[in-house]
Amino acid sequence: MDWDKLRVFHAVAEAGSFTHAGETLNLSQSAVSRQISALEESLKLPLFHRHARGLILTEQGEVLYQTARDVFAKLATTEALLSEGKDSPKGPLRLTTTVALGSNWLAPRLAGFLELYPEIGLTVILNDSELDLSMRQADVAIRLTPPRQPDLIQRHLKTIKFHLYASPEYLTKHGLPKTPADLAAHRLVIYGETAHPPFPNVNWLLDTAVGHRGRHVNVVRLNNYFAMYRAVQTGLGIAALPDYMAREDVGLIRVIPDLEGPQVPTYFVYPEELRHSKRIMVLRDFLIQEVAKSQF
Incomplete structure (x- = not known):
């Protein structure tokens, strides 16, 4: 297949229209359309269904797109590795992690990292869903579950501990629970229902309370730990929060201190193909040092 036509096809499949692909490639809409038509003619297969609202890949187009996406992802990886300087790490680096961990623990440490490595162009993507590293949605991730893909390298950083926290205002109004059985009489702020929770047994607090009072427990569900933290600060209820987030907040009180989640x-985590990347290695070493210095 003609490489230029394949490049145009990949851009069109990503953009969903000739116009948007043309803007990305700096080509006219008609030039993009001609390239796709020529590719379809050479393959003797339709690659797109044309509709007034845009383009949809045919079954054959989807097969080609999956292959083209893999090829371009590997090329992007190779380009990044080749662009790294011999003396100091430089170039783009995309890191993804959860909203809570990224907002509360990681973000305050980014300035220190970039002071050491100012030529690294860092992008942090906060998302409670796991991005696909093999498809280069990000270069590296900090995850709360071990990777399931065999082509990913993992390095254990630290173990997060969870305890119960509430605001003084809430406890003044509703009383201080002293035993797990007391939790059933309180409003609990728990993680919202989701097909992909950030870690197994995410709502152990609810399970603890339900065990003492059947199913009748007052709960508020939020599908983000940072939102849960903010809600607890305002007196909404009691939540199981990671210690790295709540321990140093003087406005929160640990409830039933001996009860640990x-x-x-x-x-x-990073792809095997990036194991020689200087940018990833220096970020890994920096994070290991920061974890060792902090109460995670």
Whole structure:
């Protein structure tokens, strides 16, 4: 297949229209359309269904797109590796992690990292869903579950501990629970229902309370730990929060201190093909040092 036509096809499949692909490629809409038509003619297969609202890949087009996406992802990886300087790490680096961990623990440490490596162009993507590293949606991730893909390298960073926290205002109004059985009489702020929770047994607090009072427990569900933290600060209820987020907040009180939730390991994860990347290695070493210095 003609490489230029394949490049145009990949851009069109990503953009969903000739116009948007042309803007990306700096080509006219008619030039993009001609390239796609020529590719379809050479393959003797339709690659797109044309509709007034845009383009939809045919079954054959989807097969070609999956292959083209893999090829371009590997090329992007190779380009990044080749562009790294011999003396100091430089170039783009995309890191993804959860909203809570990224907002509360990681973000305050980014300035220190970039002071050491100012030529690295860092992008942080906060998302409670796992991005696909093999498809280069990000270069590296900090995850709360071990990777399931065999082509990913993992390095254990630290284990997160969870305890119960509430605001003084809430406890003044509703009383201080002293035993797990007391929790059933309180409003609990728990993680919202989702097909992909950030770690197993995410709502152990609810399970604890339900065990003492059947199904009748007052709960508020939020599908983000940072939102849960903010809600607890305002007196909404009691929540199981990671210690790295709540421990140093003088406005929160640990409730039933001896009651501890599941310990959640965190992993530094990156693709096998990036194992020689200087940018990833220096970020890994920096995070390991920061974890060792902090009460995670």
